[in-house]
Amino acid sequence: MVKIEDSCVDCGLPCLGKNCPYAEEAHYYCDKCGKEDILYEVGHQQLCAECILDLFCTVEGSDI
Numbered sequence: 838m839v840k841i842e843d844s845c846v847d848c849g850l851p852c853l854g855k856n857c858p859y860a861e862e863a864h865y866y867c868d869k870c871g872k873e874d875i876l877y878e879v880g881h882q883q884l885c886a887e888c889i890l891d892l893f894c895t896v897e898g899s900d901i
């Protein structure tokens with residue numbers, strides 16, 4: 838999921854409010870584990886690489 842969050846860094850300058858690039862920063866969280874990461878569209882979900890791999894079974898014997 839994409840969440841727009843206030844990521845104020847307390848830069849010490851007079852606050853620009855909505856005009857500050859940090860005020861409304863997009864953050865990308867996995868729909869399954871909630872980790873902030875690179876996401877991939879899988880059906881209607883947005884998942885991280887780890888969760889996508891969890892959806893598949895390894896071929897027996899290939900994981901030595």
Ligand SMILES: [Zn+2]
Binds near residue numbers: 869870872888
């Ligand atoms: Zn995940």
